[in-house]
Amino acid sequence: MALLVILSRWLHVASACVAVGGVFFARVVLPVGLAALPIGQQSIALLPIRRVFKRVIHTAIVLLILSGAFNTYVAWDKYRLDPGLLQMLWGVHVLLALTAFSIALYVLARAHPTASARRLLGVNLVVLLAAVAAASSLKWGRDKTVGSHSPSHPAASSVAGP
Amino acid sequence: MSFLTSTVVYMLGRYVHIVCATLLVGGTLFYEMVVPIAIDDLRQEQQLSVFARARWVFRRIVWVAAALILLSGIVSTRNHWQEYSAERYVQVDGAGAPTTYHEIPPAGRAGWWWAAHVSSGVIAVLIALSLTIGSVPPARPIRWMRLNLVVLLLVMFLATATRQARLGAAQRHAGGNVYSETAER
Numbered sequence: 525m526a527l528l529v530i531l532s533r534w535l536h537v538a539s540a541c542v543a544v545g546g547v548f549f550a551r552v553v554l555p556v557g558l559a560a561l562p563i564g565q566q567s568i569a570l571l572p573i574r575r576v577f578k579r580v581i582h583t584a585i586v587l588l589i590l591s592g593a594f595n596t597y598v599a600w601d602k603y604r605l606d607p608g609l610l611q612m613l614w615g616v617h618v619l620l621a622l623t624a625f626s627i628a629l630y631v632l633a634r635a636h637p638t639a640s641a642r643r644l645l646g647v648n649l650v651v652l653l654a655a656v657a658a659a660s661s662l663k664w665g666r667d668k669t670v671g672s673h674s675p676s677h678p679a680a681s682s683v684a685g686p
Numbered sequence: 687m688s689f690l691t692s693t694v695v696y697m698l699g700r701y702v703h704i705v706c707a708t709l710l711v712g713g714t715l716f717y718e719m720v721v722p723i724a725i726d727d728l729r730q731e732q733q734l735s736v737f738a739r740a741r742w743v744f745r746r747i748v749w750v751a752a753a754l755i756l757l758s759g760i761v762s763t764r765n766h767w768q769e770y771s772a773e774r775y776v777q778v779d780g781a782g783a784p785t786t787y788h789e790i791p792p793a794g795r796a797g798w799w800w801a802a803h804v805s806s807g808v809i810a811v812l813i814a815l816s817l818t819i820g821s822v823p824p825a826r827p828i829r830w831m832r833l834n835l836v837v838l839l840l841v842m843f844l845a846t847a848t849r850q851a852r853l854g855a856a857q858r859h860a861g862g863n864v865y866s867e868t869a870e871r
Contacts, residue, residue, distance in 0.1 A: 526850060526854065529850060530843070530846050530847050530850050533846045533849075533850075534842055534843045534846045537704075537707075537842055537845075537846065538711070538839055538842055540708060541707055541708040541710075541711035541712050541842070542711065542712050542715055543708075543712070544705070544708035544709075544712055545708045545709050545710070545711050545712010545713045545714075545715065545716065546712045546715065546716050546720075547712075548708070548709055548712060548713065548747075549712060549713050549716035549717070549720075549744075550716070552743065552747075553713065553716075553717075553740050553743045553744050553747070554716075554721070554740065556739050556740065556742070556743045557721070557736045557737070557739045557740030557743070558736060559739065560732070560735035560736050560738075560739050561728070561732060561735075561736065565728070565732070568727075569724050569725055569727075569728065569736070570724075572723055572724045572726070572727075573720055573721070573723075573724035576719065576720045576723050576724065577716075577720055580715070580719070580720070653705065656701065656704055656705060656708070657701055660697060660700045660701045660704060661697060663700070664693075664696070664697050664700065667853075
C-alpha cells in the first residue's frame with residue numbers, strides 16, 4: 525500500500541509539473557523562440573506544437589484526476605480531523621484545478637488558436653500556480669493537524685535523550 | 687524566529703520548491719519533446735534560430751529556478767532535520783517501565799531517502815545548468831535533456847519516498863511517548 529501511495533503522489537506531482545511547466549513554456553518561452561520566424565511561418569509552426577501540447581495536456585489532466593481521486597480517498601480520514609480548514613483547502617485546490625482544466629481544454633479544443641488563446645494561457649498559468657499554492661497549504665495543514673492529533677504529539681517532534 | 691514567521695517561511699519555501707520543479711521538469715519536457723516536432727519542417731537555419739532564442743529565455747529560467755530550488759530545499763531540510771537525522775526512536779513505555787529503543791529499518795529511514803533526493807537533485811540541476819551555460823549548446827542537447835528529464839522524475843520520486851518515510855516513522859511509533867534520537871546518546 526505504501527508503494528501505491530508513493531507512486532500515486534509521484535504521478536500527481538509529475539503530471540502537475542508537466543502541466544504547469546508546459547503552460548509556462550508555451551506562454552513565456554515559445555513566443556520568444558518563434559519570433560525568429562516570419563509571421564506566416566509562426567502560425568504554421570504553431571499547429572504541430574498545439575497538436576503535441578494537446579496530447580501532453582490531455583494525458584496530464586487524466587492522470588491528475590485519477591491520482592488526485594486516489595490521494596483524496598487515502599487522506600480523507602485525515603481531512604475529517606479538521607474539516608473547517610482541511611476540507612476548505614481541499615475544495616479550493618480542486619476548484620482551481622478544475623478551472624485550469626476547463627481553460628486548457630477550451631484553449632486547445634480547436635485545431636487553430638483563437639485570438640484570446642495567449643491571454644487565456646496567461647490566466648491559466650496564474651490559476652495553476654494558485655492551485656499549487658492551495659495544494660501546498662493543504663499538505664501543511666494536514667501534517668500539522670495529524671501531528672496535533674497524534675498520541676505522541678508533545679514529544680514526537682522533539683529531540684531528547686533517554 | 688516566531689511561529690508565524692517560521693510557518694510562512696516554510697510554506698513559501700515549499701511553494702517555491704514545487705513551482706521551480708514544475709518549471710524545470712515541464713520546461714525540459716517541452717523543450718525536448720514538443721519544440722523539435724514543431725520545427726521539424728523548417729529549414730536548418732530557421733530551426734537553429736528558434737532553438738537559440740528559446741534557449742536564451744530558458745537559460746534565465748533554469749538559473750533562477752536552480753538558485754531558488756537550492757535555497758528552498760535548505761529551508762525545508764532545516765525544518766525536518768530532526769526526522770532526517772534520527773536513526774532510532776526511544777519509546778518510554780510508562781512510569782518505571784524500562785526504556786525501549788526501536789531501530790528504524792533501512793527502507794524507512796527518511797534521512798537516506800533525503801540523501802538520495804538531494805544528490806540526484808544536485809545532479810539534475812548541474813546537468814540543466816551545463817546545458818544552458820555558454821553561448822553554444824553542447825553536442826546532442828536533446829539527448830542530454832531527455833536524460834535530465836528521467837533524472838528529474840527520479841528526483842521527484844525520491845522526494846515523495848522521503849516524505850512517506852518521514853510520516854511512516856512518526857506513525858509507526860505513535861502508540862507511546864516517542865522521541866526521535868540521533869546516534870549519539
